[in-house]
Amino acid sequence: MPRSETEHRRWSYLIAGLLLIVLWQAISVLLNSIALPTPLTVFYAFIAGLKDDLLSHLLVSAARVGYGIVLALSLAVPLGLISYKKGADKIITPFIYLLYPIPHIVLLPLIILLFGIGDLSKVILIAIIVFFQILVTTRDAARNISTNYIYSLLSLGATDKDVYKHVVFPACLPKILTALRISIGTAIAVLFFVESFATRKGLGYLIMDSWSRMDYPDLYAAIVSMALLGFCLYVVLELVERKVCAWVYV
Amino acid sequence: MRFMIEAEGISKVYQDGTEALREVCFEVPEGESCSIIGPSGCGKTSLLFIFSGILKPTSGKALIEGKEVASPSREVALILQDYGLFPWKTVYENVSLGLELRGYGKKERQEIVLPLLDDLDLKDFANHYPKQLSGGMQQRVGFARALALNPEILVMDEPLSSLDALTRETLQNFLLALWKNKGLTMLLVTHNIEEAVFLGREIIVLSPRPGRVVKIVKNHNVGEVNYRNTEDFFDKCREVRQSIEDGAT
Numbered sequence A: 001m002p003r004s005e006t007e008h009r010r011w012s013y014l015i016a017g018l019l020l021i022v023l024w025q026a027i028s029v030l031l032n033s034i035a036l037p038t039p040l041t042v043f044y045a046f047i048a049g050l051k052d053d054l055l056s057h058l059l060v061s062a063a064r065v066g067y068g069i070v071l072a073l074s075l076a077v078p079l080g081l082i083s084y085k086k087g088a089d090k091i092i093t094p095f096i097y098l099l100y101p102i103p104h105i106v107l108l109p110l111i112i113l114l115f116g117i118g119d120l121s122k123v124i125l126i127a128i129i130v131f132f133q134i135l136v137t138t139r140d141a142a143r144n145i146s147t148n149y150i151y152s153l154l155s156l157g158a159t160d161k162d163v164y165k166h167v168v169f170p171a172c173l174p175k176i177l178t179a180l181r182i183s184i185g186t187a188i189a190v191l192f193f194v195e196s197f198a199t200r201k202g203l204g205y206l207i208m209d210s211w212s213r214m215d216y217p218d219l220y221a222a223i224v225s226m227a228l229l230g231f232c233l234y235v236v237l238e239l240v241e242r243k244v245c246a247w248v249y250v
Numbered sequence B: 001m002r003f004m005i006e007a008e009g010i011s012k013v014y015q016d017g018t019e020a021l022r023e024v025c026f027e028v029p030e031g032e033s034c035s036i037i038g039p040s041g042c043g044k045t046s047l048l049f050i051f052s053g054i055l056k057p058t059s060g061k062a063l064i065e066g067k068e069v070a071s072p073s074r075e076v077a078l079i080l081q082d083y084g085l086f087p088w089k090t091v092y093e094n095v096s097l098g099l100e101l102r103g104y105g106k107k108e109r110q111e112i113v114l115p116l117l118d119d120l121d122l123k124d125f126a127n128h129y130p131k132q133l134s135g136g137m138q139q140r141v142g143f144a145r146a147l148a149l150n151p152e153i154l155v156m157d158e159p160l161s162s163l164d165a166l167t168r169e170t171l172q173n174f175l176l177a178l179w180k181n182k183g184l185t186m187l188l189v190t191h192n193i194e195e196a197v198f199l200g201r202e203i204i205v206l207s208p209r210p211g212r213v214v215k216i217v218k219n220h221n222v223g224e225v226n227y228r229n230t231e232d233f234f235d236k237c238r239e240v241r242q243s244i245e246d247g248a249t
Protein backbone atom coordinates (compact mmCIF):
# COMPACT_ATOMS: atom_id res chain seq x y z
CA MET A 1 0.00 0.00 0.00
CA PRO A 2 1.36 3.43 -0.85
CA ARG A 3 2.56 5.50 2.02
CA SER A 4 0.12 8.35 1.49
CA GLU A 5 -2.77 5.92 1.77
CA THR A 6 -1.57 4.63 5.14
CA GLU A 7 -1.19 8.19 6.27
CA HIS A 8 -4.63 9.00 5.01
CA ARG A 9 -6.12 6.13 7.01
CA ARG A 10 -4.36 7.26 10.17
CA TRP A 11 -5.82 10.70 9.77
CA SER A 12 -9.30 9.38 9.18
CA TYR A 13 -9.12 7.30 12.36
CA LEU A 14 -7.97 10.34 14.27
CA ILE A 15 -10.72 12.55 12.87
CA ALA A 16 -13.40 9.94 13.54
CA GLY A 17 -12.13 9.57 17.11
CA LEU A 18 -12.19 13.31 17.66
CA LEU A 19 -15.69 13.64 16.21
CA LEU A 20 -16.99 10.92 18.52
CA ILE A 21 -15.46 12.67 21.53
CA VAL A 22 -17.03 15.98 20.50
CA LEU A 23 -20.39 14.26 20.06
CA TRP A 24 -20.06 12.60 23.44
CA GLN A 25 -19.19 15.93 25.05
CA ALA A 26 -22.22 17.57 23.45
CA ILE A 27 -24.63 14.85 24.56
CA SER A 28 -23.31 14.76 28.11
CA VAL A 29 -23.61 18.53 28.39
CA LEU A 30 -27.16 18.40 27.01
CA LEU A 31 -28.26 15.51 29.21
CA ASN A 32 -26.52 16.94 32.25
CA SER A 33 -26.85 13.63 34.09
CA ILE A 34 -24.38 11.72 36.24
CA ALA A 35 -25.20 8.71 34.07
CA LEU A 36 -23.16 10.24 31.24
CA PRO A 37 -20.01 11.98 32.45
CA THR A 38 -17.98 14.11 30.06
CA PRO A 39 -15.08 12.61 28.13
CA LEU A 40 -12.58 14.48 30.26
CA THR A 41 -14.01 13.10 33.52
CA VAL A 42 -13.84 9.61 32.04
CA PHE A 43 -10.32 10.25 30.83
CA TYR A 44 -9.25 11.13 34.38
CA ALA A 45 -10.99 8.03 35.68
CA PHE A 46 -9.21 6.01 33.01
CA ILE A 47 -5.79 7.37 34.03
CA ALA A 48 -6.58 6.81 37.69
CA GLY A 49 -7.72 3.31 36.80
CA LEU A 50 -4.46 2.60 35.01
CA LYS A 51 -2.60 3.55 38.17
CA ASP A 52 -4.92 1.21 40.05
CA ASP A 53 -5.90 -2.19 38.56
CA LEU A 54 -7.65 -1.32 35.27
CA LEU A 55 -4.71 -2.66 33.30
CA SER A 56 -4.80 -6.05 35.00
CA HIS A 57 -8.54 -6.34 34.30
CA LEU A 58 -7.87 -5.38 30.71
CA LEU A 59 -5.17 -8.03 30.39
CA VAL A 60 -7.39 -10.72 31.87
CA SER A 61 -10.12 -9.84 29.38
CA ALA A 62 -7.67 -9.73 26.50
CA ALA A 63 -6.39 -13.18 27.44
CA ARG A 64 -9.91 -14.61 27.60
CA VAL A 65 -10.83 -13.25 24.18
CA GLY A 66 -7.43 -14.16 22.76
CA TYR A 67 -7.52 -17.77 23.93
CA GLY A 68 -11.13 -18.08 22.83
CA ILE A 69 -10.32 -16.88 19.32
CA VAL A 70 -7.22 -19.05 19.01
CA LEU A 71 -9.13 -22.11 20.22
CA ALA A 72 -11.96 -21.40 17.77
CA LEU A 73 -9.57 -20.87 14.87
CA SER A 74 -7.57 -24.00 15.51
CA LEU A 75 -10.71 -26.13 15.34
CA ALA A 76 -12.84 -24.29 12.78
CA VAL A 77 -10.20 -23.72 10.10
CA PRO A 78 -9.14 -27.37 9.59
CA LEU A 79 -12.73 -28.52 9.75
CA GLY A 80 -13.79 -25.87 7.23
CA LEU A 81 -10.90 -26.55 4.88
CA ILE A 82 -11.58 -30.26 4.46
CA SER A 83 -14.95 -29.28 3.03
CA TYR A 84 -13.22 -28.68 -0.28
CA LYS A 85 -13.71 -32.44 -0.64
CA LYS A 86 -17.29 -33.18 -1.55
CA GLY A 87 -17.39 -36.31 0.61
CA ALA A 88 -16.20 -34.57 3.74
CA ASP A 89 -18.53 -31.67 3.08
CA LYS A 90 -21.53 -33.98 2.93
CA ILE A 91 -20.72 -35.28 6.41
CA ILE A 92 -20.02 -31.89 7.96
CA THR A 93 -22.86 -29.86 6.47
CA PRO A 94 -25.79 -31.44 8.39
CA PHE A 95 -23.98 -30.84 11.67
CA ILE A 96 -23.41 -27.22 10.81
CA TYR A 97 -27.00 -26.62 9.78
CA LEU A 98 -28.37 -28.30 12.89
CA LEU A 99 -26.01 -26.65 15.35
CA TYR A 100 -25.38 -23.23 13.87
CA PRO A 101 -28.83 -21.67 14.40
CA ILE A 102 -28.86 -22.42 18.13
CA PRO A 103 -28.01 -19.32 20.14
CA HIS A 104 -24.88 -20.81 21.64
CA ILE A 105 -25.07 -18.65 24.69
CA VAL A 106 -27.81 -20.96 25.99
CA LEU A 107 -25.17 -23.66 26.24
CA LEU A 108 -23.73 -21.83 29.22
CA PRO A 109 -25.25 -24.11 31.90
CA LEU A 110 -23.91 -27.17 30.10
CA ILE A 111 -20.48 -25.60 29.70
CA ILE A 112 -20.35 -24.67 33.36
CA LEU A 113 -21.37 -28.19 34.26
CA LEU A 114 -18.58 -29.63 32.10
CA PHE A 115 -15.79 -27.14 32.61
CA GLY A 116 -16.55 -25.48 35.92
CA ILE A 117 -17.25 -21.88 36.66
CA GLY A 118 -13.71 -20.58 36.07
CA ASP A 119 -11.82 -19.11 33.14
CA LEU A 120 -12.00 -22.27 31.08
CA SER A 121 -15.75 -22.11 30.57
CA LYS A 122 -15.53 -18.41 29.73
CA VAL A 123 -12.93 -19.09 27.07
CA ILE A 124 -14.90 -22.04 25.74
CA LEU A 125 -18.13 -20.08 25.39
CA ILE A 126 -16.34 -17.36 23.43
CA ALA A 127 -14.64 -20.05 21.36
CA ILE A 128 -17.87 -21.85 20.50
CA ILE A 129 -19.51 -18.73 19.16
CA VAL A 130 -16.52 -17.63 17.13
CA PHE A 131 -16.00 -21.24 16.01
CA PHE A 132 -19.28 -21.39 14.13
CA GLN A 133 -18.85 -18.07 12.42
CA ILE A 134 -15.42 -19.06 11.17
CA LEU A 135 -16.42 -22.60 10.29
CA VAL A 136 -19.35 -21.51 8.14
CA THR A 137 -17.28 -18.96 6.23
CA THR A 138 -14.26 -21.21 5.79
CA ARG A 139 -16.43 -24.04 4.57
CA ASP A 140 -18.15 -21.83 2.00
CA ALA A 141 -14.80 -20.58 0.76
CA ALA A 142 -13.37 -24.10 0.57
CA ARG A 143 -16.35 -25.44 -1.35
CA ASN A 144 -16.04 -22.72 -3.95
CA ILE A 145 -12.41 -23.30 -4.82
CA SER A 146 -12.24 -23.93 -8.54
CA THR A 147 -11.31 -27.55 -9.15
CA ASN A 148 -8.98 -26.31 -11.87
CA TYR A 149 -6.64 -24.94 -9.20
CA ILE A 150 -6.53 -28.34 -7.62
CA TYR A 151 -6.03 -30.16 -10.93
CA SER A 152 -3.25 -27.75 -11.82
CA LEU A 153 -1.49 -28.52 -8.59
CA LEU A 154 -2.01 -32.27 -8.82
CA SER A 155 -0.54 -32.29 -12.31
CA LEU A 156 2.63 -30.83 -10.81
CA GLY A 157 2.92 -33.88 -8.59
CA ALA A 158 1.26 -32.61 -5.43
CA THR A 159 0.23 -34.77 -2.50
CA ASP A 160 -2.92 -34.25 -0.47
CA LYS A 161 -0.98 -32.22 2.06
CA ASP A 162 0.40 -29.98 -0.70
CA VAL A 163 -3.12 -29.27 -1.87
CA TYR A 164 -3.99 -27.82 1.54
CA LYS A 165 -0.76 -25.91 1.80
CA HIS A 166 -0.63 -24.42 -1.68
CA VAL A 167 -4.28 -24.12 -2.69
CA VAL A 168 -6.98 -24.71 -0.11
CA PHE A 169 -5.51 -22.73 2.76
CA PRO A 170 -4.23 -19.70 0.83
CA ALA A 171 -7.43 -19.55 -1.23
CA CYS A 172 -9.56 -19.43 1.93
CA LEU A 173 -7.31 -17.23 4.03
CA PRO A 174 -8.80 -13.85 3.04
CA LYS A 175 -12.30 -15.15 3.88
CA ILE A 176 -11.10 -16.59 7.17
CA LEU A 177 -9.61 -13.27 8.20
CA THR A 178 -12.75 -11.39 7.22
CA ALA A 179 -14.83 -13.82 9.27
CA LEU A 180 -12.47 -13.32 12.15
CA ARG A 181 -12.85 -9.57 11.94
CA ILE A 182 -16.61 -9.87 12.05
CA SER A 183 -16.34 -12.30 14.96
CA ILE A 184 -14.38 -9.86 17.08
CA GLY A 185 -17.49 -7.82 17.78
CA THR A 186 -19.36 -10.94 18.81
CA ALA A 187 -16.45 -12.19 20.88
CA ILE A 188 -16.33 -8.94 22.88
CA ALA A 189 -20.07 -9.03 23.47
CA VAL A 190 -19.81 -12.59 24.74
CA LEU A 191 -16.82 -11.58 26.81
CA PHE A 192 -18.93 -8.98 28.57
CA PHE A 193 -21.62 -11.56 29.17
CA VAL A 194 -19.31 -14.20 30.65
CA GLU A 195 -17.50 -11.67 32.81
CA SER A 196 -20.67 -10.30 34.29
CA PHE A 197 -20.92 -13.19 36.75
CA ALA A 198 -18.78 -15.51 38.84
CA THR A 199 -15.58 -13.55 38.49
CA ARG A 200 -13.78 -10.63 40.11
CA LYS A 201 -11.50 -10.04 37.14
CA GLY A 202 -11.98 -8.59 33.70
CA LEU A 203 -13.58 -5.54 32.12
CA GLY A 204 -17.06 -7.08 32.21
CA TYR A 205 -16.77 -7.45 35.97
CA LEU A 206 -15.46 -3.92 36.24
CA ILE A 207 -18.43 -2.58 34.30
CA MET A 208 -20.98 -4.44 36.41
CA ASP A 209 -19.18 -3.52 39.61
CA SER A 210 -18.89 0.20 38.91
CA TRP A 211 -22.47 0.23 37.73
CA SER A 212 -23.73 -1.26 40.98
CA ARG A 213 -21.64 1.30 42.86
CA MET A 214 -23.05 4.00 40.54
CA ASP A 215 -19.47 5.04 39.85
CA TYR A 216 -20.13 6.30 36.34
CA PRO A 217 -16.67 7.62 35.47
CA ASP A 218 -15.21 4.19 36.32
CA LEU A 219 -18.01 2.50 34.39
CA TYR A 220 -17.20 4.48 31.25
CA ALA A 221 -13.48 4.04 31.74
CA ALA A 222 -14.12 0.28 31.64
CA ILE A 223 -16.33 0.62 28.57
CA VAL A 224 -13.66 2.66 26.81
CA SER A 225 -11.11 -0.01 27.70
CA MET A 226 -13.34 -2.63 26.14
CA ALA A 227 -13.64 -0.54 22.99
CA LEU A 228 -9.85 -0.15 22.93
CA LEU A 229 -9.44 -3.90 23.28
CA GLY A 230 -11.68 -4.48 20.28
CA PHE A 231 -9.96 -1.76 18.31
CA CYS A 232 -6.52 -3.23 18.98
CA LEU A 233 -7.72 -6.64 17.82
CA TYR A 234 -9.02 -5.09 14.60
CA VAL A 235 -5.76 -3.31 13.97
CA VAL A 236 -3.68 -6.42 14.62
CA LEU A 237 -5.90 -8.42 12.29
CA GLU A 238 -5.70 -5.84 9.59
CA LEU A 239 -1.91 -5.78 9.78
CA VAL A 240 -1.82 -9.57 9.61
CA GLU A 241 -4.18 -9.53 6.65
CA ARG A 242 -2.10 -7.03 4.70
CA LYS A 243 0.97 -9.12 5.34
CA VAL A 244 -0.33 -12.63 4.61
CA CYS A 245 -2.86 -11.73 1.92
CA ALA A 246 -0.73 -9.21 0.08
CA TRP A 247 -1.96 -10.62 -3.23
CA VAL A 248 -5.47 -9.39 -2.56
CA TYR A 249 -4.33 -5.81 -2.14
CA VAL A 250 -1.93 -5.39 -5.06
CA MET B 1 8.92 -44.81 -34.77
CA ARG B 2 8.42 -44.47 -31.06
CA PHE B 3 5.03 -43.32 -29.81
CA MET B 4 5.15 -40.86 -26.96
CA ILE B 5 1.41 -40.64 -26.44
CA GLU B 6 -1.08 -43.40 -27.18
CA ALA B 7 -4.82 -43.52 -26.62
CA GLU B 8 -6.05 -47.10 -26.79
CA GLY B 9 -9.83 -47.04 -26.90
CA ILE B 10 -10.27 -44.54 -24.12
CA SER B 11 -13.82 -44.19 -22.81
CA LYS B 12 -14.92 -42.04 -19.93
CA VAL B 13 -18.27 -42.16 -18.19
CA TYR B 14 -18.61 -39.89 -15.17
CA GLN B 15 -20.24 -41.03 -11.95
CA ASP B 16 -23.44 -39.20 -12.76
CA GLY B 17 -23.72 -41.19 -16.00
CA THR B 18 -22.42 -38.51 -18.35
CA GLU B 19 -20.62 -40.24 -21.17
CA ALA B 20 -17.79 -37.92 -22.14
CA LEU B 21 -15.55 -40.04 -24.37
CA ARG B 22 -16.13 -43.20 -26.38
CA GLU B 23 -13.38 -45.47 -27.68
CA VAL B 24 -10.90 -42.75 -28.51
CA CYS B 25 -7.79 -44.01 -30.32
CA PHE B 26 -4.80 -42.09 -31.63
CA GLU B 27 -1.08 -41.87 -31.15
CA VAL B 28 1.53 -39.15 -31.26
CA PRO B 29 5.13 -39.97 -32.18
CA GLU B 30 8.01 -38.60 -30.12
CA GLY B 31 8.72 -34.96 -30.85
CA GLU B 32 5.52 -34.47 -32.81
CA SER B 33 2.70 -32.09 -32.19
CA CYS B 34 -0.97 -32.90 -32.30
CA SER B 35 -4.01 -30.65 -32.10
CA ILE B 36 -7.37 -31.78 -30.81
CA ILE B 37 -10.47 -29.93 -31.88
CA GLY B 38 -14.14 -30.61 -31.31
CA PRO B 39 -17.39 -29.07 -30.14
CA SER B 40 -17.79 -27.80 -26.62
CA GLY B 41 -18.42 -30.54 -24.08
CA CYS B 42 -17.10 -33.37 -26.25
CA GLY B 43 -14.59 -34.47 -23.64
CA LYS B 44 -11.38 -32.72 -24.69
CA THR B 45 -10.50 -31.56 -21.20
CA SER B 46 -11.38 -34.96 -19.81
CA LEU B 47 -8.99 -36.54 -22.30
CA LEU B 48 -6.14 -34.25 -21.26
CA PHE B 49 -6.80 -34.91 -17.58
CA ILE B 50 -6.58 -38.62 -18.31
CA PHE B 51 -3.16 -38.18 -19.93
CA SER B 52 -2.05 -36.00 -17.03
CA GLY B 53 -2.85 -38.75 -14.56
CA ILE B 54 -5.52 -36.73 -12.79
CA LEU B 55 -8.47 -38.72 -14.08
CA LYS B 56 -8.83 -42.46 -14.75
CA PRO B 57 -10.48 -43.66 -17.95
CA THR B 58 -13.52 -45.88 -17.47
CA SER B 59 -12.11 -48.27 -20.04
CA GLY B 60 -9.22 -48.28 -22.46
CA LYS B 61 -5.70 -47.18 -21.80
CA ALA B 62 -3.72 -43.97 -21.85
CA LEU B 63 -0.05 -44.65 -22.49
CA ILE B 64 2.89 -42.31 -22.12
CA GLU B 65 6.15 -43.69 -23.50
CA GLY B 66 4.47 -47.06 -23.68
CA LYS B 67 3.55 -47.11 -19.99
CA GLU B 68 0.03 -46.80 -18.70
CA VAL B 69 -0.57 -43.49 -16.94
CA ALA B 70 -1.26 -44.08 -13.27
CA SER B 71 -0.46 -40.76 -11.62
CA PRO B 72 0.87 -37.35 -12.61
CA SER B 73 4.41 -37.74 -13.88
CA ARG B 74 7.06 -35.13 -14.42
CA GLU B 75 7.41 -35.99 -18.11
CA VAL B 76 3.95 -34.54 -18.70
CA ALA B 77 3.27 -30.86 -18.06
CA LEU B 78 -0.33 -29.69 -18.08
CA ILE B 79 -1.21 -26.12 -19.02
CA LEU B 80 -4.72 -24.83 -18.47
CA GLN B 81 -6.35 -21.72 -19.85
CA ASP B 82 -7.37 -19.99 -16.65
CA TYR B 83 -6.87 -20.89 -13.04
CA GLY B 84 -3.59 -22.52 -13.90
CA LEU B 85 -1.69 -19.87 -12.00
CA PHE B 86 -2.23 -19.36 -8.32
CA PRO B 87 -3.20 -15.75 -7.63
CA TRP B 88 -1.76 -15.98 -4.10
CA LYS B 89 1.72 -16.80 -5.38
CA THR B 90 4.12 -14.46 -7.12
CA VAL B 91 5.39 -15.19 -10.61
CA TYR B 92 8.56 -16.67 -9.14
CA GLU B 93 6.66 -18.81 -6.64
CA ASN B 94 4.29 -20.01 -9.34
CA VAL B 95 7.09 -21.03 -11.65
CA SER B 96 9.14 -22.77 -8.99
CA LEU B 97 6.17 -24.58 -7.46
CA GLY B 98 6.54 -27.77 -9.50
CA LEU B 99 10.18 -27.98 -8.50
CA GLU B 100 9.30 -27.36 -4.87
CA LEU B 101 6.73 -30.15 -4.93
CA ARG B 102 9.30 -32.48 -6.45
CA GLY B 103 11.69 -31.77 -3.63
CA TYR B 104 14.20 -29.40 -5.21
CA GLY B 105 16.13 -27.20 -2.77
CA LYS B 106 15.89 -23.44 -2.77
CA LYS B 107 19.18 -22.93 -4.56
CA GLU B 108 18.46 -25.49 -7.27
CA ARG B 109 15.08 -23.92 -7.86
CA GLN B 110 16.67 -20.53 -8.32
CA GLU B 111 19.18 -21.88 -10.79
CA ILE B 112 16.39 -23.27 -12.94
CA VAL B 113 13.73 -20.60 -12.54
CA LEU B 114 15.71 -17.38 -12.95
CA PRO B 115 17.16 -18.21 -16.40
CA LEU B 116 13.74 -19.47 -17.46
CA LEU B 117 12.08 -16.19 -16.46
CA ASP B 118 14.82 -14.39 -18.31
CA ASP B 119 14.15 -16.50 -21.42
CA LEU B 120 10.48 -15.68 -21.37
CA ASP B 121 10.96 -11.96 -20.74
CA LEU B 122 9.50 -12.18 -17.28
CA LYS B 123 12.58 -11.39 -15.25
CA ASP B 124 11.38 -7.98 -14.11
CA PHE B 125 8.10 -9.43 -12.92
CA ALA B 126 9.39 -12.21 -10.68
CA ASN B 127 7.86 -10.62 -7.59
CA HIS B 128 4.58 -9.56 -9.17
CA TYR B 129 1.34 -11.35 -8.60
CA PRO B 130 -0.47 -12.82 -11.62
CA LYS B 131 -3.23 -10.25 -11.55
CA GLN B 132 -0.65 -7.51 -12.05
CA LEU B 133 0.27 -9.01 -15.44
CA SER B 134 -1.43 -8.89 -18.82
CA GLY B 135 -3.16 -12.03 -20.09
CA GLY B 136 -0.32 -12.82 -22.47
CA MET B 137 2.27 -12.51 -19.72
CA GLN B 138 0.20 -14.65 -17.39
CA GLN B 139 0.11 -17.38 -19.98
CA ARG B 140 3.88 -17.10 -20.43
CA VAL B 141 4.19 -17.66 -16.69
CA GLY B 142 2.05 -20.76 -17.16
CA PHE B 143 4.44 -21.97 -19.85
CA ALA B 144 7.42 -21.17 -17.66
CA ARG B 145 5.97 -23.21 -14.83
CA ALA B 146 5.39 -26.16 -17.14
CA LEU B 147 8.89 -25.90 -18.60
CA ALA B 148 10.59 -25.63 -15.21
CA LEU B 149 10.25 -29.37 -14.69
CA ASN B 150 11.88 -29.96 -18.07
CA PRO B 151 9.06 -32.16 -19.32
CA GLU B 152 9.06 -34.18 -22.52
CA ILE B 153 5.39 -33.67 -23.20
CA LEU B 154 3.29 -30.51 -23.09
CA VAL B 155 -0.42 -31.08 -22.68
CA MET B 156 -2.38 -27.88 -23.18
CA ASP B 157 -6.06 -27.10 -22.74
CA GLU B 158 -6.98 -24.04 -24.79
CA PRO B 159 -3.95 -22.20 -23.48
CA LEU B 160 -4.42 -19.14 -25.68
CA SER B 161 -8.17 -18.80 -25.91
CA SER B 162 -8.60 -15.86 -23.56
CA LEU B 163 -6.03 -13.72 -25.36
CA ASP B 164 -6.52 -11.03 -27.98
CA ALA B 165 -5.69 -11.95 -31.57
CA LEU B 166 -2.26 -10.31 -31.70
CA THR B 167 -1.00 -11.70 -28.40
CA ARG B 168 -2.41 -15.00 -29.42
CA GLU B 169 -0.44 -15.05 -32.64
CA THR B 170 2.75 -14.11 -30.82
CA LEU B 171 2.29 -16.96 -28.39
CA GLN B 172 1.44 -19.36 -31.21
CA ASN B 173 4.80 -18.47 -32.73
CA PHE B 174 6.37 -18.96 -29.33
CA LEU B 175 4.85 -22.43 -29.03
CA LEU B 176 5.97 -23.30 -32.53
CA ALA B 177 9.54 -22.30 -31.68
CA LEU B 178 9.36 -24.21 -28.41
CA TRP B 179 8.23 -27.31 -30.18
CA LYS B 180 10.94 -27.09 -32.84
CA ASN B 181 13.82 -26.12 -30.56
CA LYS B 182 13.19 -28.34 -27.57
CA GLY B 183 11.98 -31.42 -29.36
CA LEU B 184 8.91 -31.53 -27.15
CA THR B 185 5.91 -33.67 -27.88
CA MET B 186 2.78 -31.53 -27.75
CA LEU B 187 -0.89 -32.24 -27.34
CA LEU B 188 -2.94 -29.10 -27.84
CA VAL B 189 -6.67 -28.69 -27.33
CA THR B 190 -8.10 -25.66 -29.06
CA HIS B 191 -11.39 -24.28 -30.28
CA ASN B 192 -9.69 -22.35 -33.00
CA ILE B 193 -9.33 -24.06 -36.37
CA GLU B 194 -6.44 -21.84 -37.56
CA GLU B 195 -4.57 -22.50 -34.34
CA ALA B 196 -5.09 -26.24 -34.66
CA VAL B 197 -3.73 -26.17 -38.20
CA PHE B 198 -0.86 -23.81 -37.41
CA LEU B 199 0.45 -25.94 -34.54
CA GLY B 200 -0.54 -29.55 -35.19
CA ARG B 201 1.29 -32.03 -37.42
CA GLU B 202 -1.93 -33.98 -36.99
CA ILE B 203 -5.33 -32.60 -36.16
CA ILE B 204 -7.70 -34.91 -34.37
CA VAL B 205 -11.32 -33.97 -34.91
CA LEU B 206 -13.73 -35.19 -32.23
CA SER B 207 -17.49 -35.63 -32.55
CA PRO B 208 -20.03 -34.02 -30.20
CA ARG B 209 -20.39 -35.74 -26.83
CA PRO B 210 -19.59 -38.54 -26.33
CA GLY B 211 -16.37 -37.65 -28.09
CA ARG B 212 -15.20 -40.09 -30.78
CA VAL B 213 -12.47 -39.57 -33.33
CA VAL B 214 -14.18 -38.37 -36.51
CA LYS B 215 -11.05 -37.81 -38.52
CA ILE B 216 -7.33 -37.38 -38.20
CA VAL B 217 -6.14 -34.70 -40.60
CA LYS B 218 -2.46 -34.98 -41.62
CA ASN B 219 -0.78 -31.63 -41.84
CA HIS B 220 2.78 -32.21 -43.10
CA ASN B 221 3.76 -28.66 -43.92
CA VAL B 222 3.38 -27.38 -40.37
CA GLY B 223 6.45 -25.87 -38.73
CA GLU B 224 7.11 -22.44 -40.22
CA VAL B 225 5.77 -19.11 -39.04
CA ASN B 226 4.67 -18.09 -42.52
CA TYR B 227 2.75 -21.33 -43.04
CA ARG B 228 -0.18 -19.14 -41.98
CA ASN B 229 -0.10 -17.36 -45.32
CA THR B 230 0.09 -20.35 -47.62
CA GLU B 231 -2.60 -21.83 -49.80
CA ASP B 232 -2.04 -25.22 -48.18
CA PHE B 233 -2.80 -23.76 -44.75
CA PHE B 234 -6.18 -22.49 -45.90
CA ASP B 235 -6.93 -25.84 -47.55
CA LYS B 236 -6.24 -27.63 -44.27
CA CYS B 237 -8.44 -25.21 -42.36
CA ARG B 238 -11.23 -25.92 -44.80
CA GLU B 239 -10.69 -29.66 -44.46
CA VAL B 240 -10.81 -29.46 -40.65
CA ARG B 241 -13.91 -27.29 -40.69
CA GLN B 242 -15.60 -29.76 -43.03
CA SER B 243 -14.71 -32.70 -40.73
CA ILE B 244 -16.12 -30.89 -37.71
CA GLU B 245 -19.37 -30.35 -39.59
CA ASP B 246 -19.42 -33.96 -40.75
CA GLY B 247 -18.88 -35.11 -37.18
CA ALA B 248 -21.79 -33.05 -35.95
CA THR B 249 -24.33 -34.68 -38.23
Ligand SMILES: Nc1ncnc2c1ncn2[C@@H]1O[C@H](COP(=O)(O)OP(=O)(O)OP(=O)(O)O)[C@@H](O)[C@H]1O
Pocket: B014, B015, B016, B018, B019, B020, B039, B040, B041, B042, B043, B044, B045, B046, B047, B209
Ligand atom coordinates in the same frame (compact mmCIF):
# COMPACT_ATOMS: atom_id res chain seq x y z
N1 LIG C 1 -16.67 -34.19 -12.90
C1 LIG C 1 -17.64 -34.36 -13.81
N2 LIG C 1 -18.76 -35.02 -13.49
C2 LIG C 1 -19.74 -35.22 -14.41
N3 LIG C 1 -19.70 -34.77 -15.67
C3 LIG C 1 -18.61 -34.11 -16.06
C4 LIG C 1 -17.52 -33.85 -15.16
N4 LIG C 1 -16.57 -33.17 -15.81
C5 LIG C 1 -17.03 -32.98 -17.06
N5 LIG C 1 -18.25 -33.55 -17.22
C6 LIG C 1 -19.06 -33.59 -18.44
O1 LIG C 1 -18.36 -34.35 -19.40
C7 LIG C 1 -18.48 -33.75 -20.68
C8 LIG C 1 -17.12 -33.45 -21.23
O2 LIG C 1 -16.51 -32.43 -20.45
P1 LIG C 1 -15.11 -31.77 -20.86
O3 LIG C 1 -14.85 -30.70 -19.91
O4 LIG C 1 -14.10 -32.84 -20.98
O5 LIG C 1 -15.47 -31.18 -22.31
P2 LIG C 1 -14.64 -30.20 -23.22
O6 LIG C 1 -14.59 -30.82 -24.56
O7 LIG C 1 -13.34 -29.88 -22.59
O8 LIG C 1 -15.57 -28.94 -23.28
P3 LIG C 1 -15.17 -27.41 -23.54
O9 LIG C 1 -14.83 -27.34 -24.98
O10 LIG C 1 -16.41 -26.65 -23.23
O11 LIG C 1 -14.02 -27.10 -22.66
C9 LIG C 1 -19.35 -32.53 -20.50
O12 LIG C 1 -20.66 -32.86 -20.85
C10 LIG C 1 -19.25 -32.22 -19.04
O13 LIG C 1 -20.43 -31.62 -18.59
Ligand SMILES: [Mg+2]
Pocket: B044, B045, B046, B157
Ligand atom coordinates in the same frame (compact mmCIF):
# COMPACT_ATOMS: atom_id res chain seq x y z
MG1 LIG D 1 -12.54 -28.07 -21.88
